[in-house]
Amino acid sequence: MAQTDRQLEKRLERAIMALLEQRAATSSICPSDAARAAYDGDDDGWRALMDPARRAAWRLVAAGEVEVTQAGRPVSEEARGPLRIRRATPRRPDSG
DSSP: OOOOHHHHHHHHHHHHHHHHHTSOTTOEEOHHHHHHHHOOSSSGGGGGGHHHHHHHHHHHHHTTSEEEEETTEEOOTTOOSOOEEEEOOOOOOOOO
């Protein structure tokens, strides 16, 4: 039975968060790491999950859970090329 799109979205989001939890607080992952973790197979079918993995990362950005970076700097959804995902840095309260 094929999983629904929503189930896949949640599975990828959980994969991203689980992978980040297994790494040092300053480490990052590639969207392909999440695609591979969420894929149920031994072949290269995980490649079909790359775009959904990137979309999952952007949903987690919107939720304040992660940052998507290039060359160590946060980027917006318009960014093209290799991306990394890391835990969001805590925001400092305004010092009024």
